[in-house]
Amino acid sequence: MxxxxxxxxxxxxxxxxxxxxxxxxxxxxxxxxxxxxxxxxxxxxxxxxxxxxxxxxxxxxxxxxxxxxxxxxxxxxxxxxxxxxxxxxxxxxxxxxxxxxxxxxxxxxxxxxxxxxxxxxxxxxxxxxxxxxxxxxxxxxxxxxxxxxxxxxxxxxxxxxxxxxxxxxxxxxxxxxxxxxxxxxxxxxxxxxxxxxxxxxxxxxxxxxxxxxxxxxxxxxxxxxxxxxxxxxxxxxxxxxxxxxxxxxxxxxxxxxxxxxxxxxxxxxxxxxxxxxNGCEATLNGLYLVGGTQHVDHHTCVDHRQPNGTSREHYRGVLEGQSHAVFDGKVIVQPGAQKSNAYQTNHNLLLSCDAEVDTKPELKIYADDVKCNHGATVGQLDEAQLFYLRSRGIDKAVAHGLLVHAFALDVIERIRIASLRTRLQEILLARLPQK
Incomplete structure:
Protein backbone atom coordinates (compact mmCIF):
# COMPACT_ATOMS: atom_id res chain seq x y z
CA MET A 1 0.00 0.00 0.00
CA ASN A 278 -34.06 -23.09 7.03
CA GLY A 279 -36.17 -22.05 4.02
CA CYS A 280 -34.64 -18.64 3.26
CA GLU A 281 -35.28 -16.90 -0.07
CA ALA A 282 -33.16 -14.23 -1.74
CA THR A 283 -33.55 -12.49 -5.09
CA LEU A 284 -30.72 -10.36 -6.43
CA ASN A 285 -31.33 -8.15 -9.46
CA GLY A 286 -28.81 -5.76 -10.95
CA LEU A 287 -28.42 -3.31 -13.83
CA TYR A 288 -25.42 -1.22 -14.78
CA LEU A 289 -25.34 1.31 -17.62
CA VAL A 290 -21.94 2.90 -18.13
CA GLY A 291 -20.06 4.84 -20.79
CA GLY A 292 -16.95 6.90 -21.40
CA THR A 293 -14.19 5.52 -19.18
CA GLN A 294 -16.47 4.48 -16.30
CA HIS A 295 -15.68 1.34 -14.36
CA VAL A 296 -18.31 -0.61 -12.42
CA ASP A 297 -17.76 -3.79 -10.42
CA HIS A 298 -20.32 -6.05 -8.75
CA HIS A 299 -19.15 -8.88 -6.50
CA THR A 300 -21.97 -11.00 -5.10
CA CYS A 301 -21.95 -14.00 -2.79
CA VAL A 302 -24.97 -16.02 -1.68
CA ASP A 303 -24.04 -18.47 1.07
CA HIS A 304 -26.54 -21.31 1.50
CA ARG A 305 -25.74 -22.48 5.03
CA GLN A 306 -29.05 -24.18 5.85
CA PRO A 307 -31.42 -26.51 3.96
CA ASN A 308 -34.27 -25.54 1.62
CA GLY A 309 -32.83 -22.16 0.64
CA THR A 310 -33.66 -20.52 -2.69
CA SER A 311 -31.66 -17.82 -4.44
CA ARG A 312 -32.26 -16.13 -7.80
CA GLU A 313 -29.79 -13.74 -9.36
CA HIS A 314 -30.28 -11.67 -12.55
CA TYR A 315 -27.69 -9.06 -13.55
CA ARG A 316 -27.53 -7.13 -16.82
CA GLY A 317 -25.09 -4.54 -18.11
CA VAL A 318 -24.99 -2.07 -21.00
CA LEU A 319 -21.59 -0.61 -21.89
CA GLU A 320 -20.55 2.19 -24.24
CA GLY A 321 -17.31 4.00 -25.05
CA GLN A 322 -14.24 2.63 -23.26
CA SER A 323 -16.13 1.59 -20.15
CA HIS A 324 -15.33 -1.55 -18.19
CA ALA A 325 -17.61 -3.75 -16.11
CA VAL A 326 -16.87 -6.61 -13.75
CA PHE A 327 -19.32 -9.18 -12.47
CA ASP A 328 -18.14 -11.82 -10.01
CA GLY A 329 -21.04 -13.88 -8.69
CA LYS A 330 -20.49 -16.68 -6.22
CA VAL A 331 -23.02 -19.18 -4.87
CA ILE A 332 -21.87 -21.41 -2.02
CA VAL A 333 -23.87 -24.43 -0.87
CA GLN A 334 -22.45 -25.62 2.42
CA PRO A 335 -22.42 -29.27 3.61
CA GLY A 336 -25.84 -30.04 5.05
CA ALA A 337 -27.64 -27.35 3.04
CA GLN A 338 -29.66 -29.96 1.18
CA LYS A 339 -32.59 -29.07 -1.08
CA SER A 340 -30.90 -25.76 -1.96
CA ASN A 341 -32.04 -24.18 -5.22
CA ALA A 342 -29.85 -21.52 -6.83
CA TYR A 343 -29.97 -19.80 -10.22
CA GLN A 344 -27.60 -17.10 -11.45
CA THR A 345 -27.25 -15.20 -14.75
CA ASN A 346 -25.22 -12.27 -16.01
CA HIS A 347 -25.89 -10.83 -19.48
CA ASN A 348 -23.90 -7.96 -21.01
CA LEU A 349 -24.50 -5.81 -24.06
CA LEU A 350 -21.48 -4.08 -25.61
CA LEU A 351 -22.30 -1.02 -27.73
CA SER A 352 -18.68 -0.23 -28.50
CA CYS A 353 -15.67 -2.22 -29.67
CA ASP A 354 -13.65 -0.58 -26.90
CA ALA A 355 -15.97 -1.55 -24.04
CA GLU A 356 -14.94 -4.53 -21.94
CA VAL A 357 -16.56 -6.96 -19.51
CA ASP A 358 -15.02 -9.51 -17.16
CA THR A 359 -17.69 -11.89 -15.91
CA LYS A 360 -17.16 -14.82 -13.57
CA PRO A 361 -20.22 -16.71 -12.29
CA GLU A 362 -19.19 -19.43 -9.88
CA LEU A 363 -20.79 -22.30 -7.98
CA LYS A 364 -19.22 -23.97 -4.95
CA ILE A 365 -21.37 -26.94 -3.99
CA TYR A 366 -20.64 -29.18 -1.02
CA ALA A 367 -24.04 -30.89 -0.78
CA ASP A 368 -25.48 -33.53 -3.12
CA ASP A 369 -29.25 -32.93 -3.15
CA VAL A 370 -29.40 -29.49 -4.80
CA LYS A 371 -30.51 -27.70 -7.96
CA CYS A 372 -27.97 -25.10 -9.06
CA ASN A 373 -27.10 -23.55 -12.40
CA HIS A 374 -25.54 -20.39 -13.76
CA GLY A 375 -24.59 -18.68 -16.99
CA ALA A 376 -23.14 -15.54 -18.52
CA THR A 377 -23.19 -13.89 -21.95
CA VAL A 378 -21.33 -10.99 -23.55
CA GLY A 379 -22.43 -9.74 -26.96
CA GLN A 380 -23.53 -6.94 -29.24
CA LEU A 381 -26.92 -5.98 -30.60
CA ASP A 382 -28.50 -8.67 -32.73
CA GLU A 383 -28.12 -7.64 -36.38
CA ALA A 384 -31.15 -9.73 -37.37
CA GLN A 385 -33.33 -7.85 -34.87
CA LEU A 386 -31.97 -4.52 -36.11
CA PHE A 387 -32.68 -5.53 -39.70
CA TYR A 388 -36.22 -6.55 -38.79
CA LEU A 389 -36.97 -3.18 -37.19
CA ARG A 390 -35.33 -1.25 -40.04
CA SER A 391 -37.36 -3.23 -42.57
CA ARG A 392 -40.52 -1.98 -40.82
CA GLY A 393 -39.48 1.62 -41.49
CA ILE A 394 -37.96 2.32 -38.06
CA ASP A 395 -35.03 4.72 -38.06
CA LYS A 396 -31.64 3.15 -37.22
CA ALA A 397 -31.12 5.22 -34.05
CA VAL A 398 -34.64 4.45 -32.84
CA ALA A 399 -34.24 0.74 -33.58
CA HIS A 400 -30.93 0.73 -31.75
CA GLY A 401 -32.52 2.42 -28.74
CA LEU A 402 -35.52 0.10 -28.68
CA LEU A 403 -33.33 -2.99 -28.45
CA VAL A 404 -31.17 -1.53 -25.67
CA HIS A 405 -34.29 -0.40 -23.82
CA ALA A 406 -35.83 -3.88 -24.03
CA PHE A 407 -32.60 -5.46 -22.79
CA ALA A 408 -32.43 -3.23 -19.68
CA LEU A 409 -36.16 -3.33 -19.05
CA ASP A 410 -35.91 -6.97 -18.00
CA VAL A 411 -34.35 -5.80 -14.72
CA ILE A 412 -36.28 -2.54 -14.27
CA GLU A 413 -39.64 -4.30 -14.50
CA ARG A 414 -38.73 -6.50 -11.52
CA ILE A 415 -38.93 -3.41 -9.26
CA ARG A 416 -42.34 -3.00 -7.62
CA ILE A 417 -42.07 0.67 -6.54
CA ALA A 418 -43.85 2.64 -9.26
CA SER A 419 -42.02 5.94 -8.76
CA LEU A 420 -38.60 4.26 -8.77
CA ARG A 421 -39.48 2.21 -11.82
CA THR A 422 -40.56 5.39 -13.62
CA ARG A 423 -37.39 7.21 -12.60
CA LEU A 424 -35.20 4.40 -13.90
CA GLN A 425 -37.10 4.43 -17.17
CA GLU A 426 -36.43 8.17 -17.50
CA ILE A 427 -32.72 7.74 -16.79
CA LEU A 428 -32.50 4.87 -19.23
CA LEU A 429 -34.22 6.78 -22.02
CA ALA A 430 -31.95 9.79 -21.46
CA ARG A 431 -28.87 7.55 -21.62
CA LEU A 432 -29.82 5.56 -24.72
CA PRO A 433 -27.11 5.76 -27.37
CA GLN A 434 -27.65 8.32 -30.09
CA LYS A 435 -26.51 7.01 -33.45
Whole structure:
Protein backbone atom coordinates (compact mmCIF):
# COMPACT_ATOMS: atom_id res chain seq x y z
CA MET A 1 0.00 0.00 0.00
CA UNK A 2 1.06 3.59 -0.61
CA UNK A 3 2.33 4.62 2.83
CA UNK A 4 1.49 8.26 2.08
CA UNK A 5 -2.15 7.22 1.61
CA UNK A 6 -2.09 5.22 4.83
CA UNK A 7 -0.62 8.16 6.71
CA UNK A 8 -3.22 10.48 5.22
CA UNK A 9 -6.18 8.42 6.47
CA UNK A 10 -4.63 7.84 9.88
CA UNK A 11 -4.05 11.60 10.23
CA UNK A 12 -7.55 12.35 8.99
CA UNK A 13 -9.02 9.97 11.57
CA UNK A 14 -7.07 11.76 14.33
CA UNK A 15 -8.49 15.04 13.06
CA UNK A 16 -12.16 13.98 13.18
CA UNK A 17 -12.14 11.35 15.97
CA UNK A 18 -13.41 13.81 18.57
CA UNK A 19 -16.46 14.65 16.44
CA UNK A 20 -17.61 11.08 15.72
CA UNK A 21 -20.92 9.98 17.26
CA UNK A 22 -20.78 7.62 20.22
CA UNK A 23 -17.23 8.58 21.21
CA UNK A 24 -16.51 7.47 24.77
CA UNK A 25 -18.67 4.35 24.47
CA UNK A 26 -16.16 1.56 25.26
CA UNK A 27 -17.31 -1.07 22.76
CA UNK A 28 -17.60 1.50 19.96
CA UNK A 29 -14.19 3.02 20.67
CA UNK A 30 -12.68 -0.47 20.49
CA UNK A 31 -14.56 -1.23 17.29
CA UNK A 32 -13.26 1.92 15.62
CA UNK A 33 -9.69 1.29 16.76
CA UNK A 34 -9.71 -2.34 15.61
CA UNK A 35 -11.13 -1.33 12.23
CA UNK A 36 -8.53 1.40 11.75
CA UNK A 37 -5.75 -1.01 12.73
CA UNK A 38 -7.07 -3.49 10.19
CA UNK A 39 -6.99 -0.85 7.46
CA UNK A 40 -3.48 0.26 8.43
CA UNK A 41 -2.29 -3.36 8.34
CA UNK A 42 -3.93 -4.46 5.11
CA UNK A 43 -4.01 -1.24 3.10
CA UNK A 44 -5.93 -0.66 -0.09
CA UNK A 45 -6.29 -3.77 -2.27
CA UNK A 46 -4.20 -4.25 -5.40
CA UNK A 47 -4.75 -6.34 -8.50
CA UNK A 48 -2.76 -9.12 -6.90
CA UNK A 49 -5.78 -9.62 -4.59
CA UNK A 50 -8.06 -12.13 -6.31
CA UNK A 51 -11.24 -10.18 -5.54
CA UNK A 52 -9.70 -7.05 -7.09
CA UNK A 53 -8.03 -8.67 -10.07
CA UNK A 54 -10.02 -6.65 -12.60
CA UNK A 55 -10.52 -3.45 -10.59
CA UNK A 56 -7.70 -1.03 -9.79
CA UNK A 57 -8.17 1.50 -6.99
CA UNK A 58 -4.82 3.18 -7.67
CA UNK A 59 -6.49 6.40 -8.83
CA UNK A 60 -8.66 6.51 -5.70
CA UNK A 61 -5.63 5.83 -3.50
CA UNK A 62 -3.80 8.85 -4.94
CA UNK A 63 -6.62 11.22 -4.00
CA UNK A 64 -6.54 13.07 -0.68
CA UNK A 65 -10.11 12.97 0.50
CA UNK A 66 -11.04 14.44 3.89
CA UNK A 67 -13.91 13.25 6.06
CA UNK A 68 -16.63 15.84 6.57
CA UNK A 69 -17.70 16.74 10.10
CA UNK A 70 -21.14 18.24 9.55
CA UNK A 71 -23.74 19.04 6.92
CA UNK A 72 -23.90 22.58 5.61
CA UNK A 73 -27.35 24.07 6.05
CA UNK A 74 -29.13 25.22 2.92
CA UNK A 75 -32.03 27.63 2.82
CA UNK A 76 -35.07 26.00 1.25
CA UNK A 77 -35.14 22.80 -0.79
CA UNK A 78 -31.73 21.78 -2.07
CA UNK A 79 -31.50 21.75 -5.90
CA UNK A 80 -30.10 18.22 -5.88
CA UNK A 81 -32.94 17.02 -3.68
CA UNK A 82 -35.52 18.60 -5.97
CA UNK A 83 -33.97 16.75 -8.89
CA UNK A 84 -33.73 13.35 -7.20
CA UNK A 85 -36.83 13.21 -4.98
CA UNK A 86 -39.33 10.46 -5.75
CA UNK A 87 -43.12 10.57 -5.99
CA UNK A 88 -45.81 10.30 -3.34
CA UNK A 89 -45.66 6.50 -3.05
CA UNK A 90 -42.56 7.00 -0.88
CA UNK A 91 -43.69 7.66 2.68
CA UNK A 92 -40.52 8.24 4.70
CA UNK A 93 -37.58 10.35 3.51
CA UNK A 94 -34.19 10.75 5.19
CA UNK A 95 -31.79 13.09 3.41
CA UNK A 96 -28.06 13.06 4.07
CA UNK A 97 -26.04 16.02 2.81
CA UNK A 98 -22.32 15.44 2.39
CA UNK A 99 -22.38 12.43 4.66
CA UNK A 100 -24.54 13.83 7.47
CA UNK A 101 -28.24 13.76 8.27
CA UNK A 102 -30.11 16.88 7.15
CA UNK A 103 -33.36 16.98 9.17
CA UNK A 104 -34.49 20.21 7.52
CA UNK A 105 -34.64 18.36 4.18
CA UNK A 106 -36.14 15.13 5.57
CA UNK A 107 -39.68 13.96 6.24
CA UNK A 108 -39.93 10.87 8.43
CA UNK A 109 -43.69 10.63 7.95
CA UNK A 110 -45.99 8.69 10.26
CA UNK A 111 -44.39 5.60 11.76
CA UNK A 112 -46.30 2.78 13.44
CA UNK A 113 -45.62 1.92 17.08
CA UNK A 114 -42.71 -0.50 17.12
CA UNK A 115 -40.86 1.15 14.22
CA UNK A 116 -37.76 3.24 14.73
CA UNK A 117 -36.30 5.28 11.87
CA UNK A 118 -33.55 7.79 12.51
CA UNK A 119 -30.01 8.76 11.64
CA UNK A 120 -27.26 6.45 12.82
CA UNK A 121 -25.56 9.37 14.57
CA UNK A 122 -28.67 10.05 16.64
CA UNK A 123 -28.99 6.36 17.56
CA UNK A 124 -25.33 6.15 18.60
CA UNK A 125 -25.76 9.19 20.82
CA UNK A 126 -29.07 8.21 22.44
CA UNK A 127 -29.00 4.38 22.55
CA UNK A 128 -25.61 3.03 21.48
CA UNK A 129 -26.05 -0.37 23.12
CA UNK A 130 -29.01 -1.04 20.84
CA UNK A 131 -26.58 -1.08 17.91
CA UNK A 132 -23.71 -3.08 19.38
CA UNK A 133 -24.69 -6.52 18.10
CA UNK A 134 -25.37 -5.13 14.61
CA UNK A 135 -22.26 -3.01 14.18
CA UNK A 136 -19.89 -5.63 15.57
CA UNK A 137 -21.17 -8.25 13.11
CA UNK A 138 -18.35 -7.84 10.58
CA UNK A 139 -18.05 -11.34 9.16
CA UNK A 140 -17.98 -10.04 5.56
CA UNK A 141 -16.02 -6.85 6.23
CA UNK A 142 -13.60 -5.72 3.51
CA UNK A 143 -10.73 -3.24 3.86
CA UNK A 144 -13.04 -0.46 2.67
CA UNK A 145 -15.63 -1.68 5.16
CA UNK A 146 -13.05 -1.43 7.93
CA UNK A 147 -12.27 2.15 6.88
CA UNK A 148 -15.98 2.96 6.90
CA UNK A 149 -16.41 1.40 10.36
CA UNK A 150 -13.54 3.46 11.78
CA UNK A 151 -14.82 6.76 10.35
CA UNK A 152 -18.59 6.15 10.35
CA UNK A 153 -20.19 9.44 11.15
CA UNK A 154 -23.76 8.87 10.02
CA UNK A 155 -26.20 6.82 7.99
CA UNK A 156 -29.67 5.42 8.56
CA UNK A 157 -31.01 3.14 11.28
CA UNK A 158 -34.29 1.31 10.69
CA UNK A 159 -35.56 -1.21 13.23
CA UNK A 160 -38.94 -2.90 13.05
CA UNK A 161 -40.15 -4.89 16.01
CA UNK A 162 -41.92 -8.22 15.69
CA UNK A 163 -44.77 -8.20 13.16
CA UNK A 164 -44.48 -4.52 12.22
CA UNK A 165 -45.18 -3.80 8.55
CA UNK A 166 -43.99 -0.51 7.08
CA UNK A 167 -46.50 0.02 4.29
CA UNK A 168 -44.77 2.88 2.44
CA UNK A 169 -41.17 2.70 1.16
CA UNK A 170 -38.30 4.44 2.95
CA UNK A 171 -36.17 6.71 0.75
CA UNK A 172 -32.60 7.26 1.99
CA UNK A 173 -31.19 10.02 -0.20
CA UNK A 174 -27.46 10.72 0.03
CA UNK A 175 -26.39 13.94 -1.71
CA UNK A 176 -22.79 15.04 -2.31
CA UNK A 177 -21.89 18.68 -2.99
CA UNK A 178 -18.32 19.12 -1.68
CA UNK A 179 -15.20 18.41 -3.69
CA UNK A 180 -12.44 16.26 -2.14
CA UNK A 181 -14.84 15.04 0.57
CA UNK A 182 -14.98 11.50 1.93
CA UNK A 183 -18.32 10.23 3.24
CA UNK A 184 -17.92 7.13 5.39
CA UNK A 185 -21.44 5.93 6.16
CA UNK A 186 -23.14 2.96 7.75
CA UNK A 187 -26.77 1.93 7.33
CA UNK A 188 -28.42 -0.67 9.57
CA UNK A 189 -31.76 -2.28 8.68
CA UNK A 190 -33.34 -4.70 11.16
CA UNK A 191 -36.61 -6.59 10.67
CA UNK A 192 -37.62 -8.77 13.60
CA UNK A 193 -39.88 -11.82 13.23
CA UNK A 194 -42.59 -11.23 10.63
CA UNK A 195 -41.68 -7.57 10.02
CA UNK A 196 -41.68 -6.10 6.51
CA UNK A 197 -40.05 -3.05 4.91
CA UNK A 198 -39.09 -1.59 1.55
CA UNK A 199 -36.00 0.63 1.39
CA UNK A 200 -34.46 2.75 -1.37
CA UNK A 201 -30.80 3.67 -0.83
CA UNK A 202 -30.04 6.42 -3.33
CA UNK A 203 -26.76 8.24 -4.05
CA UNK A 204 -26.38 11.35 -6.20
CA UNK A 205 -23.97 14.26 -6.43
CA UNK A 206 -22.90 17.32 -8.36
CA UNK A 207 -21.48 16.22 -11.67
CA UNK A 208 -17.81 16.96 -12.26
CA UNK A 209 -16.64 17.23 -8.64
CA UNK A 210 -14.45 14.51 -7.14
CA UNK A 211 -15.66 12.90 -3.92
CA UNK A 212 -15.62 9.49 -2.26
CA UNK A 213 -18.63 7.59 -0.94
CA UNK A 214 -17.59 4.65 1.24
CA UNK A 215 -20.67 3.00 2.67
CA UNK A 216 -21.71 -0.26 4.31
CA UNK A 217 -25.34 -1.38 4.65
CA UNK A 218 -26.09 -4.20 7.08
CA UNK A 219 -29.42 -6.01 6.79
CA UNK A 220 -30.80 -8.38 9.43
CA UNK A 221 -33.95 -10.35 8.57
CA UNK A 222 -35.32 -12.49 11.39
CA UNK A 223 -37.76 -15.39 10.97
CA UNK A 224 -40.49 -14.79 8.35
CA UNK A 225 -39.34 -11.20 7.84
CA UNK A 226 -39.39 -9.62 4.38
CA UNK A 227 -37.10 -6.83 3.20
CA UNK A 228 -36.97 -5.30 -0.28
CA UNK A 229 -33.77 -3.26 -0.63
CA UNK A 230 -33.04 -1.06 -3.65
CA UNK A 231 -29.73 0.69 -4.23
CA UNK A 232 -29.57 3.37 -6.91
CA UNK A 233 -26.04 4.63 -7.48
CA UNK A 234 -26.25 7.83 -9.50
CA UNK A 235 -23.12 9.66 -8.34
CA UNK A 236 -21.36 12.35 -10.37
CA UNK A 237 -19.08 11.38 -13.24
CA UNK A 238 -15.86 12.13 -11.29
CA UNK A 239 -16.89 10.42 -8.05
CA UNK A 240 -15.68 7.22 -6.44
CA UNK A 241 -18.19 4.88 -4.84
CA UNK A 242 -17.35 1.76 -2.85
CA UNK A 243 -20.25 0.03 -1.15
CA UNK A 244 -21.02 -3.11 0.76
CA UNK A 245 -24.45 -4.66 1.31
CA UNK A 246 -24.33 -7.54 3.77
CA UNK A 247 -27.49 -9.43 4.72
CA UNK A 248 -28.02 -12.12 7.35
CA UNK A 249 -31.26 -14.08 7.03
CA UNK A 250 -33.02 -16.34 9.52
CA UNK A 251 -35.61 -19.06 8.88
CA UNK A 252 -38.21 -18.49 6.15
CA UNK A 253 -37.14 -14.87 5.63
CA UNK A 254 -37.32 -13.18 2.23
CA UNK A 255 -34.93 -10.64 0.78
CA UNK A 256 -34.95 -8.69 -2.46
CA UNK A 257 -31.79 -6.85 -3.47
CA UNK A 258 -31.90 -4.52 -6.48
CA UNK A 259 -28.59 -2.85 -7.38
CA UNK A 260 -28.72 -0.19 -10.09
CA UNK A 261 -25.45 1.52 -11.04
CA UNK A 262 -25.41 4.48 -13.45
CA UNK A 263 -22.85 6.93 -12.05
CA UNK A 264 -19.30 7.45 -10.76
CA UNK A 265 -15.93 7.13 -12.44
CA UNK A 266 -15.31 4.04 -10.31
CA UNK A 267 -18.07 2.07 -8.59
CA UNK A 268 -17.71 -1.15 -6.63
CA UNK A 269 -20.49 -3.05 -4.87
CA UNK A 270 -19.91 -6.10 -2.67
CA UNK A 271 -23.20 -7.85 -1.93
CA UNK A 272 -23.24 -10.84 0.40
CA UNK A 273 -26.20 -12.88 1.62
CA UNK A 274 -25.94 -15.57 4.30
CA UNK A 275 -28.76 -18.02 5.02
CA UNK A 276 -28.64 -18.77 8.75
CA UNK A 277 -32.02 -20.48 8.85
CA ASN A 278 -34.06 -23.09 7.03
CA GLY A 279 -36.17 -22.05 4.02
CA CYS A 280 -34.64 -18.64 3.26
CA GLU A 281 -35.28 -16.90 -0.07
CA ALA A 282 -33.16 -14.23 -1.74
CA THR A 283 -33.55 -12.49 -5.09
CA LEU A 284 -30.72 -10.36 -6.43
CA ASN A 285 -31.33 -8.15 -9.46
CA GLY A 286 -28.81 -5.76 -10.95
CA LEU A 287 -28.42 -3.31 -13.83
CA TYR A 288 -25.42 -1.22 -14.78
CA LEU A 289 -25.34 1.31 -17.62
CA VAL A 290 -21.94 2.90 -18.13
CA GLY A 291 -20.06 4.84 -20.79
CA GLY A 292 -16.95 6.90 -21.40
CA THR A 293 -14.19 5.52 -19.18
CA GLN A 294 -16.47 4.48 -16.30
CA HIS A 295 -15.68 1.34 -14.36
CA VAL A 296 -18.31 -0.61 -12.42
CA ASP A 297 -17.76 -3.79 -10.42
CA HIS A 298 -20.32 -6.05 -8.75
CA HIS A 299 -19.15 -8.88 -6.50
CA THR A 300 -21.97 -11.00 -5.10
CA CYS A 301 -21.95 -14.00 -2.79
CA VAL A 302 -24.97 -16.02 -1.68
CA ASP A 303 -24.04 -18.47 1.07
CA HIS A 304 -26.54 -21.31 1.50
CA ARG A 305 -25.74 -22.48 5.03
CA GLN A 306 -29.05 -24.18 5.85
CA PRO A 307 -31.42 -26.51 3.96
CA ASN A 308 -34.27 -25.54 1.62
CA GLY A 309 -32.83 -22.16 0.64
CA THR A 310 -33.66 -20.52 -2.69
CA SER A 311 -31.66 -17.82 -4.44
CA ARG A 312 -32.26 -16.13 -7.80
CA GLU A 313 -29.79 -13.74 -9.36
CA HIS A 314 -30.28 -11.67 -12.55
CA TYR A 315 -27.69 -9.06 -13.55
CA ARG A 316 -27.53 -7.13 -16.82
CA GLY A 317 -25.09 -4.54 -18.11
CA VAL A 318 -24.99 -2.07 -21.00
CA LEU A 319 -21.59 -0.61 -21.89
CA GLU A 320 -20.55 2.19 -24.24
CA GLY A 321 -17.31 4.00 -25.05
CA GLN A 322 -14.24 2.63 -23.26
CA SER A 323 -16.13 1.59 -20.15
CA HIS A 324 -15.33 -1.55 -18.19
CA ALA A 325 -17.61 -3.75 -16.11
CA VAL A 326 -16.87 -6.61 -13.75
CA PHE A 327 -19.32 -9.18 -12.47
CA ASP A 328 -18.14 -11.82 -10.01
CA GLY A 329 -21.04 -13.88 -8.69
CA LYS A 330 -20.49 -16.68 -6.22
CA VAL A 331 -23.02 -19.18 -4.87
CA ILE A 332 -21.87 -21.41 -2.02
CA VAL A 333 -23.87 -24.43 -0.87
CA GLN A 334 -22.45 -25.62 2.42
CA PRO A 335 -22.42 -29.27 3.61
CA GLY A 336 -25.84 -30.04 5.05
CA ALA A 337 -27.64 -27.35 3.04
CA GLN A 338 -29.66 -29.96 1.18
CA LYS A 339 -32.59 -29.07 -1.08
CA SER A 340 -30.90 -25.76 -1.96
CA ASN A 341 -32.04 -24.18 -5.22
CA ALA A 342 -29.85 -21.52 -6.83
CA TYR A 343 -29.97 -19.80 -10.22
CA GLN A 344 -27.60 -17.10 -11.45
CA THR A 345 -27.25 -15.20 -14.75
CA ASN A 346 -25.22 -12.27 -16.01
CA HIS A 347 -25.89 -10.83 -19.48
CA ASN A 348 -23.90 -7.96 -21.01
CA LEU A 349 -24.50 -5.81 -24.06
CA LEU A 350 -21.48 -4.08 -25.61
CA LEU A 351 -22.30 -1.02 -27.73
CA SER A 352 -18.68 -0.23 -28.50
CA CYS A 353 -15.67 -2.22 -29.67
CA ASP A 354 -13.65 -0.58 -26.90
CA ALA A 355 -15.97 -1.55 -24.04
CA GLU A 356 -14.94 -4.53 -21.94
CA VAL A 357 -16.56 -6.96 -19.51
CA ASP A 358 -15.02 -9.51 -17.16
CA THR A 359 -17.69 -11.89 -15.91
CA LYS A 360 -17.16 -14.82 -13.57
CA PRO A 361 -20.22 -16.71 -12.29
CA GLU A 362 -19.19 -19.43 -9.88
CA LEU A 363 -20.79 -22.30 -7.98
CA LYS A 364 -19.22 -23.97 -4.95
CA ILE A 365 -21.37 -26.94 -3.99
CA TYR A 366 -20.64 -29.18 -1.02
CA ALA A 367 -24.04 -30.89 -0.78
CA ASP A 368 -25.48 -33.53 -3.12
CA ASP A 369 -29.25 -32.93 -3.15
CA VAL A 370 -29.40 -29.49 -4.80
CA LYS A 371 -30.51 -27.70 -7.96
CA CYS A 372 -27.97 -25.10 -9.06
CA ASN A 373 -27.10 -23.55 -12.40
CA HIS A 374 -25.54 -20.39 -13.76
CA GLY A 375 -24.59 -18.68 -16.99
CA ALA A 376 -23.14 -15.54 -18.52
CA THR A 377 -23.19 -13.89 -21.95
CA VAL A 378 -21.33 -10.99 -23.55
CA GLY A 379 -22.43 -9.74 -26.96
CA GLN A 380 -23.53 -6.94 -29.24
CA LEU A 381 -26.92 -5.98 -30.60
CA ASP A 382 -28.50 -8.67 -32.73
CA GLU A 383 -28.12 -7.64 -36.38
CA ALA A 384 -31.15 -9.73 -37.37
CA GLN A 385 -33.33 -7.85 -34.87
CA LEU A 386 -31.97 -4.52 -36.11
CA PHE A 387 -32.68 -5.53 -39.70
CA TYR A 388 -36.22 -6.55 -38.79
CA LEU A 389 -36.97 -3.18 -37.19
CA ARG A 390 -35.33 -1.25 -40.04
CA SER A 391 -37.36 -3.23 -42.57
CA ARG A 392 -40.52 -1.98 -40.82
CA GLY A 393 -39.48 1.62 -41.49
CA ILE A 394 -37.96 2.32 -38.06
CA ASP A 395 -35.03 4.72 -38.06
CA LYS A 396 -31.64 3.15 -37.22
CA ALA A 397 -31.12 5.22 -34.05
CA VAL A 398 -34.64 4.45 -32.84
CA ALA A 399 -34.24 0.74 -33.58
CA HIS A 400 -30.93 0.73 -31.75
CA GLY A 401 -32.52 2.42 -28.74
CA LEU A 402 -35.52 0.10 -28.68
CA LEU A 403 -33.33 -2.99 -28.45
CA VAL A 404 -31.17 -1.53 -25.67
CA HIS A 405 -34.29 -0.40 -23.82
CA ALA A 406 -35.83 -3.88 -24.03
CA PHE A 407 -32.60 -5.46 -22.79
CA ALA A 408 -32.43 -3.23 -19.68
CA LEU A 409 -36.16 -3.33 -19.05
CA ASP A 410 -35.91 -6.97 -18.00
CA VAL A 411 -34.35 -5.80 -14.72
CA ILE A 412 -36.28 -2.54 -14.27
CA GLU A 413 -39.64 -4.30 -14.50
CA ARG A 414 -38.73 -6.50 -11.52
CA ILE A 415 -38.93 -3.41 -9.26
CA ARG A 416 -42.34 -3.00 -7.62
CA ILE A 417 -42.07 0.67 -6.54
CA ALA A 418 -43.85 2.64 -9.26
CA SER A 419 -42.02 5.94 -8.76
CA LEU A 420 -38.60 4.26 -8.77
CA ARG A 421 -39.48 2.21 -11.82
CA THR A 422 -40.56 5.39 -13.62
CA ARG A 423 -37.39 7.21 -12.60
CA LEU A 424 -35.20 4.40 -13.90
CA GLN A 425 -37.10 4.43 -17.17
CA GLU A 426 -36.43 8.17 -17.50
CA ILE A 427 -32.72 7.74 -16.79
CA LEU A 428 -32.50 4.87 -19.23
CA LEU A 429 -34.22 6.78 -22.02
CA ALA A 430 -31.95 9.79 -21.46
CA ARG A 431 -28.87 7.55 -21.62
CA LEU A 432 -29.82 5.56 -24.72
CA PRO A 433 -27.11 5.76 -27.37
CA GLN A 434 -27.65 8.32 -30.09
CA LYS A 435 -26.51 7.01 -33.45
Missing amino acids: NTDARGHYLADFARVAGTLPGRGVPWLDRLRKDALDQFALRGFPTRSDEDWKYTSVAALEKQRFHATTSARTHAGPHPLMTRHALAADVGHVLVFLDGHYAPWLSDLGALPTGARLCSLADALKSAPDLLESYLTNDERQTVFGALSTAFMADGAFLRLQRGIVLEAPVHLLFLSTESAAAHHMRNVIVAEDGAQATVIEHYAGIDGITYFNNVVTSIFADGNAAIAHHKLQQDGSAAYHVGGIHALQQRDSRLESHSISFGAALARNDITIAFHG
